[in-house]
Amino acid sequence: MKQSVKQILVRDFELDTVLGCGQCFRWEKDGPLWRGVAQGRHVSVSQECNILSFYDTTPQEAEGFWSDYFDLQTDYSAMKRLFSEHPVMAQACNFAPGIHILRQEPWETLCTFILSQNNNIPRIKGLVQRLCEQFGDVNESGPLAFPVPEKLARLSPEELTPVRAGFRAAYLIDAARKVVSGEVDLAAIAAMETNEARQALMKIKGVGPKVADCTLLFGFHRLDSFPQDVWIKRAVAALFPEGLPPEMLPLAGVAQQYIFHYARCHPELF
DNA sequence: TACCAGGGCCTTT
DNA sequence: AAAGGCCATGGT
Numbered sequence: 629m630k631q632s633v634k635q636i637l638v639r640d641f642e643l644d645t646v647l648g649c650g651q652c653f654r655w656e657k658d659g660p661l662w663r664g665v666a667q668g669r670h671v672s673v674s675q676e677c678n679i680l681s682f683y684d685t686t687p688q689e690a691e692g693f694w695s696d697y698f699d700l701q702t703d704y705s706a707m708k709r710l711f712s713e714h715p716v717m718a719q720a721c722n723f724a725p726g727i728h729i730l731r732q733e734p735w736e737t738l739c740t741f742i743l744s745q746n747n748n749i750p751r752i753k754g755l756v757q758r759l760c761e762q763f764g765d766v767n768e769s770g771p772l773a774f775p776v777p778e779k780l781a782r783l784s785p786e787e788l789t790p791v792r793a794g795f796r797a798a799y800l801i802d803a804a805r806k807v808v809s810g811e812v813d814l815a816a817i818a819a820m821e822t823n824e825a826r827q828a829l830m831k832i833k834g835v836g837p838k839v840a841d842c843t844l845l846f847g848f849h850r851l852d853s854f855p856q857d858v859w860i861k862r863a864v865a866a867l868f869p870e871g872l873p874p875e876m877l878p879l880a881g882v883a884q885q886y887i888f889h890y891a892r893c894h895p896e897l898f
Numbered sequence: 899t900a901c902c903a904g905g906g907c908c909t910t911t
Numbered sequence: 912a913a914a915g916g917c918c919a920t921g922g923t
Contacts, residue, residue, distance in 0.1 A: 650919065745920040750907055752918095794904025799921090836921050857919040888919075 632674075632681035634690035640704040642726020643675040649889050650749050651846045652730055653740050653756045654774075665760075666697055667733050670771035699728045699849075707882055710875065716867045717876075717883065720890035727885050730846060734814045735807065736774040737847025738829070741839045742799045758791045759800075780804035799834025806832055822850055845881040854880040862898045863891040 647655045647662055655664035660674045661683070671694055672683040680698075682690035695701065708725070712718035743755045763775035763783075780788075781804035788797040806812040812832060817825045822844065829840040837856065844853035854860075854872075864872070867887070876883050891898050 741919085744918095746903080746918055747905090747920085748907065748918045751905070754906080792905065795902090795922095796904080796920095834921065838920060842919075855919070859919065892919090 630683065632683050633685060634682045634687040636680045636682070636690065636695065636700065638675075638678055638680050638700060640708070640725055641675075641678075641680070641698070641700065641728055642724070643673060643680065645724050645726045645889070646698065646728045646730065649724075649727065649885065651842075651885075652732060653744075653749070653753045654760070656753075665771040665773075667693075668765075668767050668771065668773035669693060697731055699731055702728070704728060704882075707879055708886075710879070711883055711886065714873060714876075717886065720886040723893065724886060724889045727882075727889060729849065729851065729882060729885065731849050732847050733774070734818070734843065734847040735777060738803060738814075738832075738835075738839075738843045739774070739780075739800060741842040741846070742803060742832075742834050743793060743796050744842070745796065745834065745839060747796075755791055755793050755796075759793075762790055777804040777807040781808040796834065799832070802833040803835070818848055822852055825850070826853070841881075845884075851879050851881045852877065854884050857888075859891050859898070860884060860888055863887050866898055 643662060647657075647664070652664075654666070655662050661672045662674065663672045664670070669685070669689065671685045671689070673694075674681050674683075682694060685694065704727070708721040711721055739759070740752065740756055744752050747755075760772040760774055763779050764772035765776070766772055780800060783801060785797045785801065788800065791797065793800065803812070807814060812828060817828050820828060825844055825848070826837065826840045829835050829843055830837070835843075841853040841855035844850040845855060864887070872880055872883065
C-alpha cells in the first residue's frame with residue numbers, strides 16, 4: 629500500500645458507519661480503502677483506530693475540503709452526552725458511537741434522495757453511478773462530477789432511460805428545471821428557517837417531507853430536520869411515546885441517525 | 899385512503 | 912437456477 633498523504637486524528641468517528649449508513653451513495657469500499665467523489669474531487673480514505681489516512685489527494689485538501697466533508701470539526705461527544713440523558717438513546721449512541729452527518733453538496737443530495745424513494749441502497753448507488761457516468765462532467769483528475777442542474781433540465785424522460793430510474797426520472801427532471809428557473813433557489817433555501825426551507829423543497833414533484841428532510845439534514849447540515857420513514861416512526865413510537873424530548877429537538881436529525889442505525893441493526897426490537 | 903409506479907438486489911427454495 | 916419479497920416514498 630502506498631504512503632498516505634495525510635493522517636488525521638479523529639474522535640467519535642467511524643468511517644464504515646459514516647459511509648455505510650445510507651446518507652451517501654458515491655462511496656465504494658475496496659479492501660480497507662474507501663474510494664469516493666464529492667464536488668468533482670476524488671479521494672481514498674482508510675481508518676485504523678483513531679487515525680484517518682488520506683490517499684490520492686493533497687494534504688491541503690485533506691485538511692480543508694475533506695475534513696469539512698466528514699464534519700471532523702464538530703463535537704459529537706457533546707451531542708451524545710445530551711442524548712444519553714435518555715437511557716435508550718444512551719444505548720443507541722453507544723451502539724454506533726462513530727456516526728457523523730456528512731456535509732454533502734445540496735443539489736447532489738437533493739437528487740440522490742429523490743432517487744432513494746422506495747428503493748434500497750445498492751440500487752440507489754447503481755442509479756447514481758449511471759447518472760454520473762452518462763451526464764456528469766469529467767475533470768482532469770478523472771472522476772465524474774455530479775451532473776449540473778442545467779444538464780438534467782434539458783433532458784426528456786426518454787433520454788434518462790439508460791439510468792433506469794423508473795418513475796423517479798420525471799422527478800429528477802422537474803427538480804432540475806425548477807432549480808435552473810429559480811423557482812426553487814437552493815442558495816435562498818440555505819438561508820431559510822427550516823420549515824420554510826422544507827416547504828420550498830416540496831415544490832418539486834416527488835419531493836415529500838421525507839426527501840425534503842433528508843436533503844436538509846445531509847445536504848444543508850440542518851441538524852434540526854428529522855427525516856421520518858417507516859423505521860423511525862416505529863422506533864420513535866416504541867422509544868418515545870410522548871415524542872422526542874424537547875431538549876433534543878435542535879439536534880433531532882443527529883438523534884435520528886443514532887436511532888435509525890440502532891433500529892435497522894435490531895429489527896427484532898421494533 | 900389505498901394502491902400503484904421501475905427495477906434489481908438479496909434471500910429462500 | 913428460479914422465484915418472490917422488499918425497498919429511508921410520493922402522487923393520484
